[in-house]
Amino acid sequence: MQDRVIICDDHTLLREGLKSLLQRNGFEVVGEAGDGRTAVKLAKKINPDIVILDISMPFLNGIEATRQISNEVPHAKMIIMSMHCADHFVLAALHAGAAAYLLKNTVFEELLVAFRSVLKGQVYLSPAIAGTVVRASLQPSSTQRDLLGPRTSSREREVLQLLVDGQSTREIAATLCVSVKTIETHRKRFMDKLNLHSVAELTKYAIREGLTTP
Amino acid sequence: MAIAPNFVRPRNCATKSNAALRRIEPTLQRGEKRIDEFAVAIGRKSSAAVSGPQRVLIADDHGIMREALRSLLEERPGEFECVGEAQDGYIATIMAKELRPDIVVMDIAMPNLNGIGATREIKAELPDAKVVVLSMHANPSYILQVLQAGASAYLLKDATFEELTSALKAVRDGQVYLSPGISEAGAIRTEPGKPAQGTILQSERLTKRELQVLQLIAEGKSTKEIAARLKISVKTVETHRKHLMDKLDIHSVAGLTKFCIREGLTSL
Numbered sequence: 009m010q011d012r013v014i015i016c017d018d019h020t021l022l023r024e025g026l027k028s029l030l031q032r033n034g035f036e037v038v039g040e041a042g043d044g045r046t047a048v049k050l051a052k053k054i055n056p057d058i059v060i061l062d063i064s065m066p067f068l069n070g071i072e073a074t075r076q077i078s079n080e081v082p083h084a085k086m087i088i089m090s091m092h093c094a095d096h097f098v099l100a101a102l103h104a105g106a107a108a109y110l111l112k113n114t115v116f117e118e119l120l121v122a123f124r125s126v127l128k129g130q131v132y133l134s135p136a137i138a139g140t141v142v143r144a145s146l147q148p149s150s151t152q153r154d155l156l157g158p159r160t161s162s163r164e165r166e167v168l169q170l171l172v173d174g175q176s177t178r179e180i181a182a183t184l185c186v187s188v189k190t191i192e193t194h195r196k197r198f199m200d201k202l203n204l205h206s207v208a209e210l211t212k213y214a215i216r217e218g219l220t221t222p
Numbered sequence: 223m224a225i226a227p228n229f230v231r232p233r234n235c236a237t238k239s240n241a242a243l244r245r246i247e248p249t250l251q252r253g254e255k256r257i258d259e260f261a262v263a264i265g266r267k268s269s270a271a272v273s274g275p276q277r278v279l280i281a282d283d284h285g286i287m288r289e290a291l292r293s294l295l296e297e298r299p300g301e302f303e304c305v306g307e308a309q310d311g312y313i314a315t316i317m318a319k320e321l322r323p324d325i326v327v328m329d330i331a332m333p334n335l336n337g338i339g340a341t342r343e344i345k346a347e348l349p350d351a352k353v354v355v356l357s358m359h360a361n362p363s364y365i366l367q368v369l370q371a372g373a374s375a376y377l378l379k380d381a382t383f384e385e386l387t388s389a390l391k392a393v394r395d396g397q398v399y400l401s402p403g404i405s406e407a408g409a410i411r412t413e414p415g416k417p418a419q420g421t422i423l424q425s426e427r428l429t430k431r432e433l434q435v436l437q438l439i440a441e442g443k444s445t446k447e448i449a450a451r452l453k454i455s456v457k458t459v460e461t462h463r464k465h466l467m468d469k470l471d472i473h474s475v476a477g478l479t480k481f482c483i484r485e486g487l488t489s490l
Contacts, residue, residue: 019358019379021386025290028297042380089286112284113309119286174474206442207475212490215483220476221358222483 010036011127014054016047016073017062017089026060029116035123044068045183051077056084058123061106063090063097064218066173067183071097071104072165078105085126089114092218095140098133102141108132164198167191171207172214275303276390279323281314281340282307282356283332291327294383302390311340318344323351325390328373330357330364338368345372352393356386361484362424365404375399424470425485432466433487435459439475440482 013035017023020042027037038054041047044061045068051059059077061070068076074086087108088101098109107126110118111134118134125132133141160168170180177195181188204210214220278295282288288307295302305321308314311328312335318326326344330337341353354375355368365376374393377386378401389399425433431452438448445463449456467473472481482488 019287020382021294021356021379022287022290024383025287025292025294028293029289032293091284110286112286115285116289172476174472174477176474206444208440208442208479208488211476211479212483212488215480216490220480222480 010034011057011123012036012038012054014039014041014047014050014056014059016041016044016059016065016070018042018065019062033120042066044070044073047073048076048080051081051084055081058085058087058126060087060089060119063088063092063101064221066220067170068166069169069219071100071106072162072169074101074106075104075162087119087122087126087132089119093137093140094218095144097218098137098140099144102131109137110134111136159201160198164194164201167194168198168210168214169219171195172211172220275299275301276325276394277303277305277321277323278390279306279308279314279318279321279326280304281309281311281326281332281337282329283309284329285309287329294386298387301387311335311337314340315343315347318351319347322348325393326351326353327386328353328355330355330359330368338364338371341368341373342371354386354389354393354399356381360404363486365400369398376404377401378404424481425487427469428466432462432469435462436466436478436482437487439463440479440488 013030015023015026015030015037017026023040023042027040030037035058038056039050041050043066047059047061048068050056059074061073063070065073070088070090074088077084077086085107086105087110088106089110089112090097090101091112093111101109108122108131110122110132114134122132166184167180170183175183177188177191181191184191199205199210202210202213204213211220215222280288280291282291288309292304292307295304305323306317308317310332314326314328314332315335326341328337328341332340335343337355337357341355344351344353349372352375353368353371353373354377355373356377356379357364358379360378368376375389375398377389377399381389381401385401392399425436428436434452435448438451443451445456445459449459452459467478470478470481472478479488483490
């Protein structure tokens with residue numbers, strides 16, 4: 009049976025090209041998503057074997073999407089393919105449940121190696137970032153940090169992402185199906201935790217962290 | 223996807239910013255005849271003269287992107303032929319001189335020599351080769367610089383392959399092609415048969431006061447703080463804020479902050 013793949017990247021051309029390459033190599037591309045939120049929905053519905061995810065995407069970034077998919081669809085293997093090589097991205101992705109992390113300067117041959125590895129239950133890391141993970145594992149765990157700091161909750165990060173993508177409090181409440189009041193509480197909490205007290209500062213912070221692009 | 227919606231539709235642009243419009247050098251017809259003769263002399267096809275597949279060189283520092291593009295182009299063998307891949311602008315210029323492609327699909331952010339510099343060098347050597355820029359940046363100053371360097375098209379990476387093929391055909395026919403997200407923005411406008419025109423910065427469409435308010439918003443100041451800083455009433459700040467949001471068609475502080483970063487009005 010063919011392995012079933014979902015591709016999630018906000019760059020349509022890359023998505024289409026990857027689909028073409030994967031199909032030529034005997035994989036079945038069962039879904040495509042341009043943002044993390046759609047990817048989570050698709051994964052729940054389709055139950056794929058593999059999900060390829062970019063990190064910087066609108067509405068829900070690839071790391072949060074990985075976390076949600078690994079909770080909801082434990083069978084699926086997540087492969088992160090990102091231009092970011094900073095250690096906090098790599099570690100956050102692995103913490104969230106990613107089975108592989110590749111950089112976008114990779115070649116397709118390496119992606120196939122990653123596919124074979126994760127389908128066997130192994131972890132695959134681009135050689136360029138393996139050192140990052142090894143160094144982190146040799147350090148006391150207190151020095152590890154999650155994306156956006158260890159203290160923000162998954163829900164708070166989700167609200168932050170929607171906020172910096174330009175949604176109003178009311179729109180965020182509608183997107184997440186909760187009350188405006190709840191969103192305001194989340195918003196106040198992460199503003200306090202990050203010590204950033206304006207949407208402008210939060211937006212710049214999110215750009216620096218690779219959660220959104222200007 | 224993340225970038226295009228922040229752009230502004232052309233709204234009374236023509237009346238407001240004619241003075242700010244800068245003409246871009248027409249680069250399309252220059253040297254066409256000369257290069258045809260040259261192409262015949264070295265025994266290679268030129269798409270202007272012979273209708274075969276368009277010969278494409280891909281320049282992008284992301285290997286997976288290059289292979290993805292190549293795979294898509296190879297699905298249309300009658301129309302396109304991928305003749306080479308370059309991982310930076312410097313290698314792209316060398317390969318272009320060697321391979322004489324009809325089209326170079328060019329990323330902007332690349333090591334050693336970026337896409338703007340590479341476009342300039344390639345157009346100087348091969349005026350008949352068309353450069354199609356494929357970038358993740360909708361930064362207006364990039365767009366203008368690379369069009370001035372001689373590029374014939376500018377697409378964002380969230381374009382579809384269908385759109386890329388339209389662009390490749392358009393530039394073959396001597397036209398300029400810009401992603402709808404860019405041309406609708408009013409930053410750059412093209413008309414058939416005329417060179418692209420554009421303002422260097424969209425913020426030039428704002429009044430001095432609106433610009434001050436915008437910058438302070440992007441620095442994280444509240445309406446009250448802005449009023450105190452500029453020694454005007456809160457109500458006046460709100461009016462400026464509403465006007466500038468309408469002019470830019472950006473209706474969130476997050477969106478305004480990103481706009482200011484793109485335009486270089488604030489730093490990260």
